Each structure stands twice: as C-alpha cells, then as structure tokens.
Amino acid sequence: MAEEIIKEDNPEEEDTQKGKYMTFKSGHEYFGIEIRYINEIIGMQSITAIPEVEPYIKGLINLRGKIIPVIDVRIRFNQEPFQYTDRTCIIIINVKSTVVGLIVETIAGVEQIDESDIEPPPTISTGSTKNKYVYGLGKTGNSVKLLLDPEKLIKDEDIAAFEEMTEQFYQKLKQVM
Amino acid sequence: MAEDFSADGMLDMYLYENGQLLEQLEATTLEKKDADSFDEADINEFFRVMHTIKGSSGIMMFDDIMKLAHKLEDVFYFIRESKPDNVPHMELVEHIFQVSDFISAEFDKIRDGGDPDGDAKELIDELDVFLKKIKNEATEDGKELPPANVQEPPKQFYIAPVATENSKFYRIHIFYRADTQMSNLRAYTAVYSLKEIAEDILYKPEDIVTNEASADVILADGFQMMLQTQSSKEKIEKLIDGSGVEKIDITECTPDEYIKGFEAPVIVNNGKVIDLDSDVETIEARVQKEQEAKKSEEPKPGDYVIKTKEPGKPKQLAKTRKEKPAAQTFISVNVAKMDMLMDLIGEIVIAESVVLQNPDLKVPGLSLNNFNKAAAQLTKFTSELQDVIMSMRMMPLTNTFQKMNRIVFDASRKVGKNIELKMIGETTEVDKNIIEHISDPLMHMIRNSVDHGIEEKEERAAAGKPEKGVITLEAKNEGGKVFLSVSDDGKGMDPDKLFAKAKKSGLIPPEKTQSDYTRKEIYQFVTYPGFSTKEKVTELSGRGVGMDVVVKNIQSVGGQLDIDSELGKGTTMTLKIPLTLAIIEGIVMRVGESIFVIESGSIKEFLNVKESDMVYEPGGEEYVMIRGECFPVVRLSRKYHLEHAKEDVSDGIMILVEHEDKKMCVFVDHLIGGQEIVVKPIPSYIRKVPGLSGCTQLGDGSIALIIDVGGLLI
Secondary structure (H helix, E strand, O other): OHHHHHHHHOHHHHHHHOOEEEEEEEOOEEEEEEHHHEEEEEEOOOOEOOOOOOOOEEEEEEEOOEEEEEEEHHHHOOOOOOOOOOOOEEEEEEEOOEEEEEEEOEEEEEEEOOHHHEEOOOOOOOOOOHHHOEEEEEEEOOEEEEEEOHHHHHOOHHHHHHHHHHHHHHHHHHHHO | OOOHHHHHHHHHHHHHHHHHHHHHHHHHHHHOOOOOOOOHHHHHHHHHHHHHHHHHHHHHOOHHHHHHHHHHHHHHHHHHHHOOOOOOHHHHHHHHHHHHHHHHHHHHHHHOOOOOOOOOHHHHHHHHHHHHHHHHHHOOOOOOOOHHHHHOOHHHOOOOOOOOOOOEEEEEEEEEOOOOOOHHHHHHHHHHHHOOOEEEEEEEOOOOOOOOOHHHHHHHHOEEEEEEEOOOHHHHHHHHOOOOEEEEEEEEEOHHHHHHOOHHHHOEEOOEEOOOOOOHHHHHHHHHHHHHHHHHHOOOOOHHHHHOOOOOOOOOOOOOOOOOOOOOOOOOOOHHHHHHHHHHHHHHHHHHHHHHOOHHHHOOOOOOHHHHHHHHHHHHHHHHHHHHHHHHOEEEOHHHHHHHHHHHHHHHHHHOOOEEEEEEOOOOEEEHHHHHHHHHHHHHHHHHHHHHHOOOHHHHHHOOOOOOEEEEEEEEEEOOEEEEEEEEOOOOOOHHHHHHHHHHOOOOOOOOOHHHOOHHHHHHHHHOOOOOOOOOOOOOOOOOOOHHHHHHHHHHOOOEEEEEEEOOOEEEEEEEEEOOOOEEEEEEEEEOOEEEEEEHHHEEEEEOOOHHHEEEOOOOOEEEEEOOEEEEEEEHHHHOOOOOOOOOOOOOEEEEEEEOOEEEEEEEOEEEEEEEEEOEOOOOOOOOOOOEEEEEEOOOOOEEEEEOHHHHHO
16 A cells, blocks of 8 residues: 555656665664655754654754754654764655654665565564554565655654544635635 | 646746736726726727737637637627627626636636636626627617728737827838748748837738748748838838848838738738628637637747737737836746745844854954954845845735725625725735735625625615715724724614624523623624624625634734724724734743743733742642732743743743733743744644744744743633
C-alpha cells in the first residue's frame, strides 16, 4: 500500500532518485527514507519548545526565516531519549508540503537499495509500535535497513483524527454559510 | 498546447486579464445602473470587453464563455450601431450582470483546476430574446436593420477609426521582389513600423504571421494596407522602406473609400465574395467563425501577439486606449513571492543586528568611527525597506466596497426595495489578509440591512421617511484599528422584542430578566447562533445563521463587532479590526527558559505584587488583590509545565491583561522589552495549543511564542 502511494506520487523523478535511500542510525538500528522526501540535512539548532504537545515533538527551529517543527525520531519510536551532541543532525523532510525536521543520532549515508532487495516487514509485532512506520526491510551488503514511510512517521493517528474533525467542521460551516 | 508550462502561463494571463475586464465591466454597470441608459463610451467599453473575452476564450477553447460573450457583444453592437432609444435599461443591466456572473463562475472553476462546464445556452437564449425585442421595437416597419450598416465591411465593425480633422487616408500596396524570402515577415515589419504613426491600420492578407503560405500570396499579389494617419506620404514611404521591396504604391483616398477597405478595388476578400444582401450579423458571425477557426487551428502562445493585430480588435497598436484618469499602474505579484520577500527582509534585519552587535567589535581600543557611520546608514535603509514591504501588503478597501455595491443592488431588487449604498472612506488601506476575511462578514451585514433593516415602501412612507432607503458603508482608520461600519436608516431594533425572542428560544437562562442586560448586550443577541428576528425565512436571510458566522469570522482576525440601534431610526453595526495581522506591538518576556510575547494592546499594567496580596484557593486556584480588586492569576510556568521558572510572586512580575472586558493576571519571570514583532503561524503540523496564537522570530534568530490572551482566559 505504501509503495503504491510512493509510485503515483512522483513519476518524473523516478529515474534519478529511484532506489536511493538516505540512511541514518537511531538506537541500534539503521533506518532509510526515500531520498525524494529529503530537503536538506542541517546540524543541531537551538530548539524552542512548545508546551502541551506530544513528547516526540521537540519544538520549533528557525531555518532561514522559516519556522519548522522538529521531532525526535528516537522518542517517536518509543526508544530511550538520547543526549544531543554535535554529531546529532536534523533531516528536513518534505512530505506532501508538510516540512518537518527529524532529529537523528547519526547520518549513515545514501544507499542504493533495489526493489528486489526489499522485503515486507514481518507481520508479527513484538509489541513495539515500529511496524507502523516501517514498510520494508532493505538489504544492503550484510546489514538490514528499516525503510520508513515518512507520511506515517510524521502523522499521528490522533492528528489524523483531529484533521478529519476539523475538515468536517469546515464542511458544516460552509453549508451553514 | 505543446508545453504544459506555457499553457499554464497563458491560462493565468487569460484569467487575470479577463477577470479584470469583468470587474471593470461590473463597476461601470453599477455606476450607471440608476441612469436612464448607458452613454456611448460605456457601450463601447462593454463592447470591447466582451469582444476581448470572446476572442481570448476562443483561443483557450472555452466555447460556452465565448458564445455567451459573443451574444452580449451582438447586443451591444446593435445598441451602438442602431442607437435604439427604447432599450429597457434595467433589463440590460441585469443581463450584463448575469453574463458577468456566469463568466466569473466559469473562471473560478478554471482557477480551481476544473473545466468550465457551465451551460450558457439558457443565458444565450435569453439574450437572443432580448436582442429581438429591442430590434423589433427599434425597427417597427419590419426592416431588420438600417441599411447603412450593411455597407460597412465586416472588418470595420469594432472600433471606428478615430477620425480627426487632420487625418489622411492612404491605400498602400507593397510589391516584393519575387526572390524575397519570408515576405510575410517583411510585411509584418512594415505594419509594425507604421504602427507608431497610425491611427488605424488594416492589412491584407491578415494572417501574415501565423500562416507561412501568406508569403506566396504577398509575392504574387503584393501586400496591401489601409492606413489612417496624420503623417505625410513621404514619411510613410521612409518608414516602410526595407529590403526586398520592389515597389510601393501609396495613394491617398477618401474616408469613404477607406471605410470600404479593400473591397473597392478587389471585391474579393479572402477569396470570398462579400455578401451585401445578408444582414450584418450573419456576415459578422461568419467572419468571426472563420477567424475563430483559424485561431483554434493554431493555438500557439504567439497568438497573443497576433490577436492584437486582428482587424476587429480595438486598435491598440495604433492608439493606446484611454485609461480612466484615476487609474494607477499596477503589476500583479504572486503572494508567495511577496511572502518570500518579507521573510528575506526579516532575515536581513536579523543579519544586520548580528553584524552590528558582533562581539568581535567589542575589542577595546578599536576605532569604529567609519564603521559606525556606515552602520547607521545601513540601519536606516533596512528600516525603510521594512516599511515598504509592509505597505506593499496594504490594500485599499475599494474593491471590497465595490462588491458590496453589487450586493445591495441584487438584494434590494430581490426584496423589491429601493436602496442606495453610500460609501465613505473606501480608500482606507488594510492588510491583504484582513481584506480576505472581512468580505464575507460585510456581505452578511449588508444583506441583513437590506432585508431586515430597511422597511417596505409603505412603512417608510408612514414613518415619514424618504422612499429611498440609505445604507452607509464607512471605513476609517483609528489608533491602529480599522473601523468598518454598516448603518441603515431603517426601522432599528426593539430591545424588548429581542429579549422576548431570546428568552423564547432559550438562548438565555430563564431566570434572567431584561434588567440584567444592557441595551448593547441585548443587541448582541442577534449574533447568537440560531437567532433570527425575521419571522419569515427569505431567500436573503432569516435562517438564523449569518450574524454568528460574521462574529466568528471577525474574531478569527482579532476583530470585534459592535451593534447599536435606535428604534425607528436605524441600526449601526461596527467592525473593529486590527490594521494588520502580520505585525503587532508586543512585550517580550521570559518564563524559565522559554520566551513569550503578549500583544501590547491587551496589557493594562505591570505590577510587582507581594506574597501578602495573594489569595490561594484549596482547589489550586490563585487570585491577586490589586487596589481592592481581585483578579485570577495564571502562571505560565505551571500552565505549560515549564522548568526553572520563578515560584515566588515577589521575584517575578504580574501582567494585568484584558480581553473583552475580562481581566486577569499573568505571572512571568521577567520582562525583556517591547518590540514590533512579525507574527508567523505555528506550523499546522503541530496541534493547536490553547493560549498560543503564533510565533515570532526575535532579533537573535530565536523563536518566541505569542500568547493569545483570549485563549488563556478560557
């Protein structure tokens, strides 16, 4: 399902960017995000915390005048929080015009993973919530990268439900007007 | 269209240009709606507008728009040529509005990426009927049209040559040497070079730029032009003179011959015999069809250029159309680009302070005289730059007001009342974002006034008021706020009735009596959802929605609605809205490690309070006594669970804030200072946090959160 979405999303860039993944390390695992979602990678910035939001949303950064929310990937994956260092990076991703920064421990690099090397994740969940965002396991050399679906990564079920609600509200408002 | 990109550009251009023409058309129509008839200049203008819309819609292949515009053009053609003196003016006005509404609606569809699929047939039929009606009335003896028109050659319909006394008319025939390459382009160059001196120009073959085969025709028959100009023959000759020309015949001719165009010597026009017996419409329609067919065969982007050379077009190449005297020159800029510019300027300001306050400059003994001079200059320019970009976002309310004019017109006709709209201060400038937000509320308010406010004719007569009701729309700028008021001289509102009604519909608690409310509070009842004073539901209003939506919309831009009324005299509704959303004067403060901003306007005072002034409730609620008054206290640190904040009230500072007559105290660690801040929305990805309305970037590049006082009070 996730692959379908990705395909229809961006047909013309398929050739140059297809199969390339930005990989990074979080906890003990390596993760990969398809490269076409990546805007840029920046070093750690000062983050302005926002009260009363989900714990994984660390706050806002100011990227050349643009205010961008950043989320901590480790907390998002229910892993132990980590201390930010100068190796810590923020990956700015753009998913359907939503620009979000991902705080990750270390960037691993860009890797080519062919479709034939991608396997669906095991269906038996070990209690962690990771499988929601992982749509495939990419084999490169002797390691395995967990391939992330950025849309699910940044979207919370709660938020989705909330958006639906607001959408309905506006529909109603329109009818009324 | 070969490339998506160029087609998009064309489409944008099409929508933009024609949209403007429609607006202009509506404005003129509204202006003259109360007159007995349109004057000649108006008719010409309508004609031109419709013609342009028809032409460009043809190119874009929006058939229904084209046909409809064509039909209305026909109507105006008839009016202009035959000058019938019994055109039902109001009916015509309505037809114009219907057509412009239809086309606007189609434009909206196109803008949203859809297809203009509306069916114009009904409107076209109506126009047909209307046209027949005025025609029959105009020529009662059965003749279709005055014969004078028939003699006019089809290509000369649109804009009669601007004849001045000194104008001379020439017939020019250019022959090119047989071996000339691309003679069609050379011919075009000739036309182009004559453009400057020409008052009117016609040429044959017409399709010299689009049709390469026309080169052969030019080589064989020569290139013919009809020129109206004040220049002499010699000058023309000099201008045309170019390579490949073998011979130029320039003969002066009479205006009559000129009007006949090329027919006189060659009878054959474009290979077809001119049909002098058919009435003008048929010929015109045929020529139009041929031209349209030609155009749609080759809809290249270049057609924009050719279009203006088409004989039927307003002769813009010869004479610039007279602009309205008040018109200013505008360019339309993508809002995204404006926002980017604004962001960049913000960045420059920040970069400037980083440079000027750079720690490297603090080295003792450094001579900075020249640096400081240059720095002062830089500061001056950056602040000017900021002012300019801010003023660029400001737009006059004129357009919004014009729209209201139309609404009054439509609505008053629907309810059968005679109402005039007076506008005061329509040039008041407001931030563009705000304009977008107030258009709908204003519309509701005006409809309400038309429907509920102004009485029926008989009622007005009985009350000794003039038959014509007056609604006044006024805008003024006062103390950083814009006041927009809609007042009518209608029957006003009866507080007793309003109260009874509110009670009946259960909007207020049953135990309350009328004396619990002030007069103005009772008027505010009309803004409650589900409250409608009108017994009968009409098409315009009365469903009990409207005013509550108005209030919601206004509140979303930080505005307020104030209602005042006098029974029998009328009602005034006033919107108070901030001048701009983008910049507010704010006080920056620190709580723990976080920085917050509160809008200066809502701050009443800053206080140092002692522990003894505090009152603690067992439930955790805190109050502070200030000069004998008790205010609730909100500690930002506790509300937002911030660490390292001051706990002792005597260490920090209390800020007394007010929002819509409710007061409270906000406790913060310390104040940093007052500052003009640029409000940016919190990215929509983050769920809305109660009490926060946005964020802003401070001088050092860090981000501060803006407190929404109204949100804190909830």
